[in-house]
Structure formats: C-alpha cells, structure tokens
Amino acid sequence: MEHGAYGASLAGGTFDLESFVKKPQTILRFLSWIFSIVVFATITAEGYVNPMTEENTKCMFNGNDGACSYAVGIGVISFLACVLFLILDAYFPKLSNANERKYIVVADLVFSGVWTILWFICFCYLANQWGKTTAGTAAPDAARAAISFSFFSTATWGLLFYFAFGRYRQGVDDFTQDYRDPAVDHTSPYPPAQFGSGPTGYQQSPFSQGQTQPGEYQPPAY
DSSP, rough: TTGGGGGGGGGTTTOOOOHHHSSSHHHHHHHHHHHHHHHHHHHHSSSSEEESSSSSOOHHHTHHHHHHHHHHHHHOOOOOOOOHHHHHHGGGGGGGOOOOHHHHHHHHHHHHHHHHHHHHHHHHHHHHHHHTSTSSSSOOOHHHHHHHHHHHHHHHHHHHHHHHHHHHHHHHHHHHHHHHOTTTTTTOOOOSSSOOOOSTTTTTTTTTTTTOOOOOOOOOOO
16 A cells, blocks of 8 residues: 555656656646746835835835735745745655655645635735726836735645645555454454364374373383
8 A cells, every 4th residue: 555655656667757847736836936926026125115204114015014914925835835845745655655645735735725715815916906006106017916926825825736736645545445443353364273172283292202190100210
C-alpha cells in the first residue's frame, strides 16, 4: 500500500523533471505563484496614491488601506506557499512512508481550501472598494490588474484543492482496500504449530530411545 499511496507510484524512485513539470498540480502552482506576484507587486508599487500631497498616501481602493494590506498579505503568503508546496511535490514520490505522504496531502488540501476562500474574499473586497472609488483619483490599470488576478488566483487555488482532495481520497481508498486487520482476517491460514496435539502433528521425542520402561531397573554405568 505504501508504494502507491496518495497517488505516487514511484516511492523511493528518482526525480523525473519532465513528468513533474507536466503535472497539472505543478502548472497550477506556477500560475498561482505568478498571479500572487502580480497582485502584491502591483499594489505595493502603484496601490498607494494621493493626488494632493505625497506625504499622506492612501490606498487606491477608495482610500481603504485595509483593502491594500489584505491583498498584499494574501499575495505574499500565497507566493511563499507555492514555493514550499512545489518543493514538497518534487520530494513526494521519494517518500515511502504513507503517514508522511498523508500529512503533506492533508496540509495541501486544507491550505488550498482556505486560500481559495481568502482569494475569493479578496476579489470581492477589492471589486467592491474599486466600485466606490472616485474616478481620476487612482491608478485604474493597477487596480484592475489586482482585481483580475485575485479572481484568477481563486480559480487556480480552487483547482489545487480539487486535485488535493482527489489525492486524499485515493490514499484513503488504497488503505481501505489493501489493509486487513489480523484480528478479523479469516482468510489467512494459521501457521502450523511446532508440536501438534493430534495424531498428525505428533512427533516422537528425540530422547525416547534411551528411556526405560516402568518397573525396570538399570544400574548406573561408571
């Protein structure tokens, strides 16, 4: 079971770069990595503006600094998570321990689900604040880019959650099919006893040749 658990059939094998690059999870993580850079880099570079003075800049999304801070924070954490999970995906086929694979898959499943929700909140939040922004007081191209790539990130992280859930279910199904509880497994034959109790399992004692019959006296040999 451990050699095929959670979707990896090359446990303990060598790293295949070509097959790794072509995997859907790898492509989605790379896209999520790019999208997160666009979001936090755009807001960091052009997201704080003030047409009146440069000393007291405000977020371009309706002057709401919380919107910019939220998008930058989600983007930076998403950027780091993509790098981490790419490393784990590359190392995953080399793991022969099913429990270690399970921890990675569960972490991927939980994180992808949470970040799908957070990116969707970010998209709605930015779009709502942008709709309230006065025209001519912000950088429209940067704002639209941040909103668009927040939506794209929602889609890619949602697909990553889907693939992580598939790997998790595959691991659970493999465990259910391959594992048997010895306490209730009646199909495996019992090992033969060393000394049988019946006629077929009886073996004569190796010391029976030299034993005397009851009632006979044998003088000791000096």
